[in-house]
Amino acid sequence: MWKSVSQVLADQFGAYYSIKNKVKVHTGEMHEAWLIDDGIQPVFVKVNEKNYRSMFMAEADQLTLLSKAGCLKMPLVYGVGCSHSHSFLLLEALKFSPLTTLTAAELGIQLAKQHLLADTEHYGLDFNTWLGPVHQPNEWKNNWSKFFSEQRIGWQLQICKEKNIYFGDIDNIIQTSANILAKHNPKPSLLHGNLWVENCATTDNHAVTYDPACYWGDRECDIAFTELFQPFPAEFYQNYHRTFPLDENYPQRKKLYQLYYLLNFSHRFRGNYLQLTTKYIQQMLS
The missing domain is CATH 3.90.1200.10 (Aminoglycoside phosphotransferase (APH), C-terminal lobe)
Known part of the structure; x- marks a missing residue:
């Protein structure tokens, strides 16, 4: 799967993305989540079985729709992809703290x-x-x-x-x-x-x-x-x-x-x- 992730990110960033670090982070109700980086650019990755690709596509489309509206700040979408057995959503990695x-x-x-x-x-x-x-x-x-x-x-x-x-x-x-x-x-x-x-x-x-x-x-x-x-x-x-x-x-x-x-x-x-x-x-x- 990670080879497929690297390829999607390479298409996004215009240069090969060699994953140097992978850290599994707190997951929600459905998906696995990882924070990866190539030593420069961190990326947040949602992962699930291959048949979840349509859900990830819908989430990506919504984030893009809201971002284009220009009012709410959303994580940037880097891409959606699949490997032989998994699908994934790639997002901007943001450091979160509670609302103030x-x-x-x-x-x-x-x-x-x-x-x-x-x-x-x-x-x-x-x-x-x-x-x-x-x-x-x-x-x-x-x-x-x-x-x-x-x-x-x-x-x-x-x-x-x-x-x-x-x-x-x-x-x-x-x-x-x-x-x-x-x-x-x-x-x-x-x-x-x-x-x-x-x-x-x-x-x-x-x-x-x-x-x-x-x-x-x-x-x-x-x-x-x-x-x-x-x-x-x-x-x-x-x-x-x-x-x-x-x-x-x-x-x-x-x-x-x-x-x-x-x-x-x-x-x-x-x-x-x-x-x-x-x-x-x-x-x-x-």
Whole structure:
């Protein structure tokens, strides 16, 4: 595999990349991760089985999409490749530290500016993505209520059902979700889609984000996820609101948007997420 990695990097950098050091680093839920270098240029490598290439391609395309938007800072993509048995994603190696008050404030402005971008009147994306290891459909829709209730809430409920996790009548929950959003027609914003503290950091005194799950949708979805578990520093929300104030009815939709992530976590991790998800759904249906 490492010979294939060297070849992709040689194509990227214009000179042969001879790997001199390889260090396995902390891995997430799915992939192995390595930090390599040729004595000059460090590279972060995500590795998995060969059939994960499409997932790596989607991640690379999303990072490139967000970088081209010119608002959020993302790791540079060096390439995607395969060996006989593995696929890999090659990224800029950045030194991460937790968000600070200053970088959180910066991130609030960056995110608001990204959400202000207008490039489509529809909801979705040209390709499907993943939220963690879970496929995320992004078929274009003209109606936000239909998009979110079916491709977000309905999709996750169906996956839960396939894993023998039940939260009630799926059709009823989908319809209730659609009713909540029936009169809400937000301007589509380019979403990070997976924005929580685990996917944000400080590098060189600037905010950086990674591991996106992009699509064009209601910007409130990004904000809702930031508030679900460990909220960002207050300066993040203050600067976001100064740059692009939230609608006064956002609190009425926040828990529905958070429900998408709770459903996803419920069938991935179970545990306390099942109880919290049940509580959210019961409140929504009452």
